[in-house]
Amino acid sequence: MEVVRSKVGPEQSPEDLRTRQLSAQQLLRGDLEGDDLERYVEERVMLTTLEKAQNWARRNACWPLGFGLACCAIEMITVIGSPRNDISRFGAEVVRASPRQADMIILSGRVSIKMAPIIRRIYDQMLEPKWVIAMGACSSSAGMFNNYAVVAGADKFLPVDVYIPGCPPRPEALMYGINRLQDKIAADPTLGWRKRYQAEGTEESPDA
Amino acid sequence: MSDEELERGVTGGQRPDPLATPYRERERSVTMDRVAHGAAVETAEREPDTELFTINLGPHHPATHGVLRLLCTLEGELVREVKPIIGYVHTGIEKSMETQQYWKGITFVERMDYLAYFANAMTYCNAVETLLEEEVPKRAQYLRVIHLELNRIASHLFWLGTSALDIGAITMLWWALRERDHVLDLFEMSSGQRMHTRYFQVGGVMDDIPPGWEAKCREFLDLLPGRLDQYEALLDRNEIWLQRMKNVGVVSRERLLAYGVTGPLLRAAGDPWDLRKAAPYSSYDEFDFKIPVGTIGDCYDRYRVRMAEMRESVKIVAQALDGLPEGPFITTNRKVALPPRHELATSMEALIHHFKLVTEGFRVPAGEAYNAIESPRGELGCYILADGSAKPARVHIRDPSFVNLQALAEMSEGGLIADMIANIAMLDPILGGIDR
Numbered sequence: 001m002e003v004v005r006s007k008v009g010p011e012q013s014p015e016d017l018r019t020r021q022l023s024a025q026q027l028l029r030g031d032l033e034g035d036d037l038e039r040y041v042e043e044r045v046m047l048t049t050l051e052k053a054q055n056w057a058r059r060n061a062c063w064p065l066g067f068g069l070a071c072c073a074i075e076m077i078t079v080i081g082s083p084r085n086d087i088s089r090f091g092a093e094v095v096r097a098s099p100r101q102a103d104m105i106i107l108s109g110r111v112s113i114k115m116a117p118i119i120r121r122i123y124d125q126m127l128e129p130k131w132v133i134a135m136g137a138c139s140s141s142a143g144m145f146n147n148y149a150v151v152a153g154a155d156k157f158l159p160v161d162v163y164i165p166g167c168p169p170r171p172e173a174l175m176y177g178i179n180r181l182q183d184k185i186a187a188d189p190t191l192g193w194r195k196r197y198q199a200e201g202t203e204e205s206p207d208a
Numbered sequence: 209m210s211d212e213e214l215e216r217g218v219t220g221g222q223r224p225d226p227l228a229t230p231y232r233e234r235e236r237s238v239t240m241d242r243v244a245h246g247a248a249v250e251t252a253e254r255e256p257d258t259e260l261f262t263i264n265l266g267p268h269h270p271a272t273h274g275v276l277r278l279l280c281t282l283e284g285e286l287v288r289e290v291k292p293i294i295g296y297v298h299t300g301i302e303k304s305m306e307t308q309q310y311w312k313g314i315t316f317v318e319r320m321d322y323l324a325y326f327a328n329a330m331t332y333c334n335a336v337e338t339l340l341e342e343e344v345p346k347r348a349q350y351l352r353v354i355h356l357e358l359n360r361i362a363s364h365l366f367w368l369g370t371s372a373l374d375i376g377a378i379t380m381l382w383w384a385l386r387e388r389d390h391v392l393d394l395f396e397m398s399s400g401q402r403m404h405t406r407y408f409q410v411g412g413v414m415d416d417i418p419p420g421w422e423a424k425c426r427e428f429l430d431l432l433p434g435r436l437d438q439y440e441a442l443l444d445r446n447e448i449w450l451q452r453m454k455n456v457g458v459v460s461r462e463r464l465l466a467y468g469v470t471g472p473l474l475r476a477a478g479d480p481w482d483l484r485k486a487a488p489y490s491s492y493d494e495f496d497f498k499i500p501v502g503t504i505g506d507c508y509d510r511y512r513v514r515m516a517e518m519r520e521s522v523k524i525v526a527q528a529l530d531g532l533p534e535g536p537f538i539t540t541n542r543k544v545a546l547p548p549r550h551e552l553a554t555s556m557e558a559l560i561h562h563f564k565l566v567t568e569g570f571r572v573p574a575g576e577a578y579n580a581i582e583s584p585r586g587e588l589g590c591y592i593l594a595d596g597s598a599k600p601a602r603v604h605i606r607d608p609s610f611v612n613l614q615a616l617a618e619m620s621e622g623g624l625i626a627d628m629i630a631n632i633a634m635l636d637p638i639l640g641g642i643d644r
Contacts, residue, residue: 144315
């Protein structure tokens, strides 16, 4: 492979790092004027809508609730705690103990009939917008525990956004699920679940 | 009686004073000053109108290690009464297993105590093998020991990480999970899964360890003692850790035995009871290892005992790898174990055995068996009642976490509420095992 070397200097193009640094310096000093200023502003300023900026912020700071149910909770803690996985790359490592401060709840494990009302209550305590990940076969569909004790899927009593298969899913699978949720948030934070579950009118604030 | 009096729980004589029970005498010596001076100090008499306060810890609480619910009666910051309420992950595993063939039941038992899946499978397979009077090949026994001990290390590492997190030492979580991932890599290499591997079968193990596994395992065994030194360097000289651990949650050996508590909790109180020595199974009598014991049975002893156990487990795995015998890894009895895959193409008999085992399963002669092993949390027993069919009539599991949880009230009552969190952490209950 041929290595191309070039000298850094004032004769470089405007895209050059040094040139950009110099123009930024000039802007801060107030020395940049005329066309240079116009070009600088065009390069630096990105226009977007407020909604998109809001979605971008929500997507990259999706704080999970510190909530474990069963086996999958171990892999969930591995995703958060193990240096190999490190979910903080995606801004979702800030585990909150209180549902009031959490954006996302990861249902990690089997949902028993005794636990279902409590999960629903915790979900109701979370502030909107809020998202749910059903992690593993049990909370998605009761998995292998097709019996009297386990609710056949958490979507029986709350809206689920992302289902992650596995028993338990690998940490990589959970991270992929969180990434998919982030993509959904970036596209549309409401996700249309109220329509799917015929729950219009349950919004917390009239403009939500 | 007025509502107000009922709520306060203290009456002028109509209702017995809940604080006048015998444990009142014992807990009188425990005060807030104990934390400041590190020794028990005689407290002042309780104000007659001190209010009792009942709070609900859990089932969603970050420090209850699962969905444990504790109904606590507090007097200020002192815990007067603790009632564990369980059943929030009840999964109906024992009942479900009555509808499953014996070989399918392994998948169910593994999901009870989800940190000690190998131990769960071991006690179940051992009980079925007892009923079948099936001899397990030596190599399979050694492979089982290797995986059981690696599982003990992984379980204790997870306990260390989450328990230290409860006390506030968050670094331990990153460090312990880093080493735990090494163990899970080994499990994945030998069985294809990180958790719930279903590696143990009735009559042996699923497959031989792959080439390169031994070298990778030895690499980990060389690494772990140094890492344990690092953990201890971080914790053992940490004044906060020592204050939170030492002389907290002391329960005597006699009381623990009365509750039926086993495992590291009992050993921390000075009783060297370990089923690996007391009733050796799976060739444990061929290995040279020690049983670490504590002295007074406080949280610090429990922590030290588990740390020492990990070092002993490293020794056992190293010895098992050294002396790993050649031979089959699963029994050659075709009535119990599947024939090798390549035989199906050439042998009609193998095909019939395979078909019978997969569709109907193997029949187990009528009878009952109880088998107990030493899981990372204590005596893990499995009772099976067989009626001669291919499905068990009843399976019951004696889970150590369930029995050990009884001691929580005795550990915590009279102490601070913060000490109760330390007690739960050092008790290491796994709710999946408790509720099943």
